[in-house]
Amino acid sequence: MFFDILTLFPSMFTGAFSDSIIKRALERKLISIDIHDIRDYSDDLKHKTVDDYPYGGNAGMLIRPQPLAGAIKDAKERLKEFKPLVIYLSPQGELLNQQLVKSLLDEKALILLCGRYKGIDQRVCDKYVDREISIGDYVLSGGEIPAMVMVDAITRLIPGVLGNRDSAENDSHFNGLLSCPQYTRPEVFEQMSVPEVLVSGHHAKILQWQKEQSIEMTRKRRPDLWEKYKEIHEV
Ligand code: 4FM
Numbered sequence: 001m002f003f004d005i006l007t008l009f010p011s012m013f014t015g016a017f018s019d020s021i022i023k024r025a026l027e028r029k030l031i032s033i034d035i036h037d038i039r040d041y042s043d044d045l046k047h048k049t050v051d052d053y054p055y056g057g058n059a060g061m062l063i064r065p066q067p068l069a070g071a072i073k074d075a076k077e078r079l080k081e082f083k084p085l086v087i088y089l090s091p092q093g094e095l096l097n098q099q100l101v102k103s104l105l106d107e108k109a110l111i112l113l114c115g116r117y118k119g120i121d122q123r124v125c126d127k128y129v130d131r132e133i134s135i136g137d138y139v140l141s142g143g144e145i146p147a148m149v150m151v152d153a154i155t156r157l158i159p160g161v162l163g164n165r166d167s168a169e170n171d172s173h174f175n176g177l178l179s180c181p182q183y184t185r186p187e188v189f190e191q192m193s194v195p196e197v198l199v200s201g202h203h204a205k206i207l208q209w210q211k212e213q214s215i216e217m218t219r220k221r222r223p224d225l226w227e228k229y230k231e232i233h234e235v
Pocket of ligand 1: 089090091115116117118119120133134135136137138139140141142143146
C-alpha cells in the first residue's frame with residue numbers, strides 16, 4: 001500500500017513511523033509512506049501563504065484552495081498507476097471503524113489530506129476528495145494524528161505485517177466483539193489469581209470462557225456493538 005500524506009506540518013511525522021510494526025512493514029516494503037508539505041505548492045512565492053479568511057465572516061482561517069489542489073493533483077499524478085483514493089480527515093467525515101479500515105485494504109494507494117485551521121474550501125472537497133473520514137467525535141488541532149491512525153490501523157492488517165506473536169484475530173473489533181480479559185505470569189499477582197479455567201489446560205473450555213467474557217464485556221461496555229453483533233449472528 002502506498003500512503004501519500006499531505007500536511008502543513010511534515011515534522012509531526014518524524015518518528016511516528018520509525019518503530020515497531022510500521023517500521024517493519026516499511027522495511028519489508030509492504031507499505032511506503034511519503035510526506036508532502038502543502039506549503040511547497042503555494043503560488044505566493046514571497047510569503048508562501050496557505051491560509052485565508054472565510055467568506056461569511058466566521059472566526060478562524062481556511063486552507064486556500066490553490067496550494068491544496070496543487071498538492072493533491074501532484075500526489076494523484078505520482079500515484080496514478082495505482083488509482084489512489086483521496087481521503088480528507090475531518091470531524092465532519094464518516095466515522096472510522098474496523099470494518100471501514102478493512103475495506104480500505106482493497107486500495108493500492110491512499111492520499112491522506114490533513115486539515116488545519118477551520119478546514120478546507122468546499123470546492124476542493126467536492127472536486128478532489130473521494131472520502132471524508134473522521135477518527136472520532138472530537139476535534140483535534142489538525143488531521144495529522146488521524147492520518148497516523150489511518151496508516152497504523154490499515155498497515156497492521158496487511159498480510160505479512162503482523163507475525164503470529166501479535167496476529168490480529170484476537171483483537172477487539174476483529175469479530176465485532178471486544179476482546180476478553182488477558183493474563184500473563186505470575187499465576188498469583190498481589191494476591192490476585194489468574195482465572196482457574198485458563199490454567200486448566202482444557203482448550204475447549206478456555207475458548208468457551210473467552211467467548212463468554214468477550215460477550216459480557218461487549219454487552220456491558222458497548223451495547224451499540226452488541227446490538228450489531230446480535231443482528232449479524234442471529235443470537
Ligand atoms: C478540525 C480538521 C477541524 C478540520 C480538524 C476541521 C479529525 C477527526 C480532526 C482536525 N480528523 N477525525 N476528529 N481534524 O479533528 O479526523 Cl474543520
